[in-house]
Amino acid sequence: MASASSADEVLEHLRILGCRMTPQRRAIVTEIMASDGHISPTEIAERVSDQVPGVNASTVYRTLYLLEDVGVLSHVHLESGPEYQFQSEAPHVHLECATCGSEDSMPLEELLRVREVILAARDFTPDLTHFAISGTCSSCHRANSRHKTR
Amino acid sequence: MASASSADEVLEHLRILGCRMTPQRRAIVTEIMASDGHISPTEIAERVSDQVPGVNASTVYRTLYLLEDVGVLSHVHLESGPEYQFQSEAPHVHLECATCGSEDSMPLEELLRVREVILAARDFTPDLTHFAISGTCSSCHRANSRHKTR
């Protein structure tokens, strides 16, 4: 479930912090929830612009900054740039195929050992969710092997 | 040793491919070798501009594209954007502290098990060198713990 919190709950969260609930913010939050997973600032701006008022891009950026600041959103770096997602989602790493661009993800729990390896080796506590992991998906790998062997 | 190949060797490599050796390319390659590790396109442009002809930024980008295309360079994604490095360097992952921006690296060999875990779990062959790994370095981690406990 991507939506542990509804759009209204998010906006309620903001109100408690002294922020105001505007139709623009409602539209932006709704759009991010509608996208499953993550979405880029540009996409949000485009999609929301189709809606009623025609939200300005600067408003989108200011809202994203605010929502990340209060802990509602976080951003990930993919090959195409930053993408925003709800913090409430289960932490996961993004696997992005460098060849075809397809995407998969893995729950962070399955990579606990990775954290330990890096912590032990460099005394560094990794956050594997912040950058994607690039690589080759299974179908591109197969396609590639075929070329090499024939 | 960052320089298994000298600037001349790189340019010789290009010549074989039918490319020409120009003073601009020589300056760019030299500058990347002078930087230890990686360097951004903007930094290259700035530093090389100080030199003789004042190499144009578009030339820098075109050269980087070419050198990556022929396998001499590769780029990594850090928080601040793409950075270029020599492909000949031993493969390593970049560890970037999200708090202080400090950087460390780990030879890829120390993370072979990570590859296996991800391959087994998702049939995805990761390239851990392409994106940095974000996280918290030891000193920021200590500083952070101190704040929490007092």
Added chain:
DNA sequence: GTCGTTGCAAAGCGTTTGCAACTAT
């Protein structure tokens, strides 16, 4: 002389900022 390469200027794209108008409260 050829053809690859460069500089220049312009444009593209994503993002940020100052400011006056607007509006949720």
Added chain:
DNA sequence: ATAGTTGCAAACGCTTTGCAACGAC
């Protein structure tokens, strides 16, 4: 009425592109 928000327009930083001049070979 007040203070937070928005739209607009301009600016910004990085990167790309078209084209004529240049220069390595």
